[in-house]
Amino acid sequence: MYLYEHFESSKIMLNNFINQLRITELELQDELQEKSSITIHKKDDIIIKNNQYIKVLKIVLKGKVRVYQENGEREILIYYLNPIEACTLSLSACFEDCKSTVNAVVEEDCTILNIPVRFVRDWNFKYKSWNSFTTNTYRESYNHLINQYSNLAFQPLKDRLFDYLVSKANDTVVKKTHQELAKELGTTREVISRLLKKLESNGKLNLRQKEIQILK
Amino acid sequence: MYLYEHFESSKIMLNNFINQLRITELELQDELQEKSSITIHKKDDIIIKNNQYIKVLKIVLKGKVRVYQENGEREILIYYLNPIEACTLSLSACFEDCKSTVNAVVEEDCTILNIPVRFVRDWNFKYKSWNSFTTNTYRESYNHLINQYSNLAFQPLKDRLFDYLVSKANDTVVKKTHQELAKELGTTREVISRLLKKLESNGKLNLRQKEIQILK
DNA sequence: AATTATTTGTGACTTTTGGCACAACAATAA
DNA sequence: TTATTGTTGTGCCAAAAGTCACAAATAATT
Known part of the structure; x- marks a missing residue:
């Protein structure tokens, strides 16, 4: 300080x-x-x-x-x-x-x-x-x-996660680790990793190290 | 009015x-x-x-x-x-x-x-x-x-339910149906019925029709 | 008292979320 | 380059919560 x-x-x-x-x-x-x-x-x-x-x-x-x-x-x-x-x-x-x-x-x-x-x-x-x-x-x-x-x-975690990413995205990219996302959403890292994988295979995201790209 | x-x-x-x-x-x-x-x-x-x-x-x-x-x-x-x-x-x-x-x-x-x-x-x-x-x-x-x-x-529903009952109790008694409790806690009736049964068998409550008695 | 409506109980099943263990991969520093 | 650390992927299982279907109990109405 x-x-x-x-x-x-x-x-x-x-x-x-x-x-x-x-x-x-x-x-x-x-x-x-x-x-x-x-x-x-x-x-x-x-x-x-x-x-x-x-x-x-x-x-x-x-x-x-x-x-x-x-x-x-x-x-x-x-x-x-x-x-x-x-x-x-x-x-x-x-x-x-x-x-x-x-x-x-x-x-x-x-x-x-x-x-x-x-x-x-x-x-x-x-x-x-x-x-x-x-x-x-x-x-x-x-x-x-x-x-x-x-x-x-009311919202399942998967939706809350996706909405959160959209709201945080700086020109479609969010630079956060899965652990960080877990802490913001009140859950654990593994859960986030799995949900992200699911969103990726649904064609909503691209996953990279420390970075998530949202697809339109 | x-x-x-x-x-x-x-x-x-x-x-x-x-x-x-x-x-x-x-x-x-x-x-x-x-x-x-x-x-x-x-x-x-x-x-x-x-x-x-x-x-x-x-x-x-x-x-x-x-x-x-x-x-x-x-x-x-x-x-x-x-x-x-x-x-x-x-x-x-x-x-x-x-x-x-x-x-x-x-x-x-x-x-x-x-x-x-x-x-x-x-x-x-x-x-x-x-x-x-x-x-x-x-x-x-x-x-x-x-x-x-x-x-x-952070709290599992079971705990939120019990805390809610304690806070609502009028001299240890809560006069509400399971459906009403479900609506206040954001869940469904069946879930509440089952949790209440569990709390009863743990000796925390007595269940009556439209009425729940909290035991100390 | 008989009928109807409301409330509660519960079996069987699914989905969601969480926890543990460990492997694979990437980034960074020595 | 190797060692170290941090990050991600995933199998496996358990717990929590939700859904559907229907039965039983209780209360309310006629």
Whole structure:
């Protein structure tokens, strides 16, 4: 974790965040500058640990973070955080002290804005743009989670896997190992390997080492 | 649906709601009186239908409502609404027009406070107590749903069933048919019947018609 | 009391998912 | 190039969950 390693570019990213969220209140802009800190993390850094107290709201400015729950050997993806997105669970913690029930790990090198929870709480009623931001974060996360939930309940793993690949594909290619996919979908590696083979022989995919190509 | 059938008792319930949520702003109290309506529903009434536009935030003042998603023959419980609780999904709709992805059915005769979505949105930044209410609703619902999600991912059905019975038990007794339990847990009747039999022979339950007694 | 409808039980079978063991293959480093 | 490590493939079996068919038990209705 390198605090203000790239001071100038961090500043640009914060300004970008302020613009994208339409934070027009000058006072809030100042408070953000003053009271938040920006940290830089490398791939695979763990930035939130299960059972740890949450003291700051984390907002991704650059990069990507994977938030997941673990249960013994198994894991399941809760959500990804992309730029300009706040970690909904750390937002929750702003309104009631609590420990994290998830882990968050850096998926792509990233820059993160950290805002101590007490400010987040205060700003929520003080600044309209901030209020919109937290409300939208909750709304979008809640809707997303409901979808995940009912897919998990109703869809067979094979379908969930295929849909997941399509959603993750960067121009038809997904660069992930079977083990990684297993952890995101809450199952085991062998199961994924077999389902992928089946999808391949159904002509839906091409399998290569560490890489899956989706066919149209 | 009987509008203001019991005008006086409705008024008392609204006041009770106002007190419990510590809505101290007189202006908001007036707005609530003026702009909301109170409706009364009987068991099994459907109050929200899948794919319908959501025009009001629904808050339960008395009774109980079951909110669930359906997928063909199957269903899965999303949450129950108890007194003083708002339907989180209709809260979501207050901040972005959308259709419902769930159904809501009255589980116990109930009285419901209906607030048109535009007011909910406005009040969110206008009144602090209202802001707290919506924030708490989101926070609690989100945490609850995350738990449901990871239970669904990690726990075998047998455990989810038993935990569900314990949580629903009214002094160790749950009055539900196997079919109803199946619909709440997202599975089929036969599966539930068999699991219940197994739990009974393990000495965890006593089964009677339409009734399950949990043993300590 | 007889009929009807609802609820529960269960056998027999299939599909889906999971676990273990080990082989084959690919990538990387010494 | 060889050794090491990580990744994928797969046989074999077990457990969990789902489906179909039908019987038995219980409750509700006439």
